[in-house]
Amino acid sequence: MAACVALACATASGPGPDLGPETPRAEGPREETWADPLAELTRIVGRENVERGDELLALFQERGLAPQVQEFRTEATERRPSQVGRNLTATIGDGPRDIVVGAHYDVVRLPDGTVVGGAVDNGAASVVLTRVAETLRRHELEHRIRVVLFDLEESGLLGSRAYVETAEPDRIAAMINVDVVVGDTTLMYGPTSHEENDSVYRSLRVACAASEITCMGFPRYPPSDDRSFQAAGIPSVSLAMNDAAASHQMWLALNAGAESGLRESFVPEVFRIIHSSRDTIEHVSEPAMNHLHDLVVALVLELDRSL
Ligand SMILES: [Zn+2]
Numbered sequence: 396m397a398a399c400v401a402l403a404c405a406t407a408s409g410p411g412p413d414l415g416p417e418t419p420r421a422e423g424p425r426e427e428t429w430a431d432p433l434a435e436l437t438r439i440v441g442r443e444n445v446e447r448g449d450e451l452l453a454l455f456q457e458r459g460l461a462p463q464v465q466e467f468r469t470e471a472t473e474r475r476p477s478q479v480g481r482n483l484t485a486t487i488g489d490g491p492r493d494i495v496v497g498a499h500y501d502v503v504r505l506p507d508g509t510v511v512g513g514a515v516d517n518g519a520a521s522v523v524l525t526r527v528a529e530t531l532r533r534h535e536l537e538h539r540i541r542v543v544l545f546d547l548e549e550s551g552l553l554g555s556r557a558y559v560e561t562a563e564p565d566r567i568a569a570m571i572n573v574d575v576v577v578g579d580t581t582l583m584y585g586p587t588s589h590e591e592n593d594s595v596y597r598s599l600r601v602a603c604a605a606s607e608i609t610c611m612g613f614p615r616y617p618p619s620d621d622r623s624f625q626a627a628g629i630p631s632v633s634l635a636m637n638d639a640a641a642s643h644q645m646w647l648a649l650n651a652g653a654e655s656g657l658r659e660s661f662v663p664e665v666f667r668i669i670h671s672s673r674d675t676i677e678h679v680s681e682p683a684m685n686h687l688h689d690l691v692v693a694l695v696l697e698l699d700r701s702l
Pocket residue numbers: 499516517548574575619
């Protein structure tokens with residue numbers, strides 16, 4: 396896991412592709428409805444990392460954003476050869492401090508050499524964040540918002556480590572990570588056992604109070620790219636969308652130990668879907684993507700106001 400200490404991280408600077416003048420957009424508190432999120436998700440499901448990255452860059456551009464590409468190379472280890480990855484970043488506003496909103500877009504490879512569909516983990520959240528970036532452009536913001544789609548999370552959080560290593564950690568006020576969309580009623584978040592993240596949890600509770608979906612805090616929570624930021628002392632939180640029953644089961648499995656009441660060897664549904672051939676678009680719904688979009692936007696706006 397020391398691969399990134401000596402990462403040769405090269406940041407491709409510059410404003411990105413020239414997109415020409417922007418068309419004027421309507422201002423107002425109500426967000427426009429999102430025409431067809433599942434059709435957008437279809438563009439990346441089942442494809443290799445590089446193709447997924449290219450489609451997501453195109454999605455950003457179609458939404459009027461000019462994403463930047465951070466290319467980085469990982470050091471070879473005994474277990475894996477050197478890899479080249481690409482983080483994709485859309486920047487909104489120009490405040491003195493950053494709020495980073497991230498999701499990994501890379502997928503794992505199965506033993507037979509094919510890649511998994513990667514709709515649940517983590518294509519849906521990647522597509523949602525391109526939409527979040529578009530929505531946030533319509534708001535007046537105190538912070539600079541960086542929406543980052545990370546590469547090589549599945550190889551050991553390598554994309555987010557590369558990002559943190561080349562950023563100024565003091566400039567980043569908070570980080571919101573989104574990993575897994577598999578149901579539409581419950582937002583899971585954690586790890587709430589980490590006290591240094593309190594400022595982010597407080598804003599999340601405010602956003603949740605105004606939302607129609609339930610939010611469930613997890614003291615112990617699966618690691619994702621949030622941990623790269625947490626390790627640098629940056630307040631962070633990781634989010635996922637799930638169904639109510641599956642969220643409760645996952646909470647019990649991860650946090651209740653021998654008192655969970657779950658049958659022995661019970662495996663929460665999400666762990667039977669991700670990293671397998673079952674990670675398909677059928678597990679993702681339009682309401683789930685819409686709810687996630689609305690909550691992430693609400694959380695960013697609350698953080699922007701309170702930090
Ligand atoms: Zn993931």
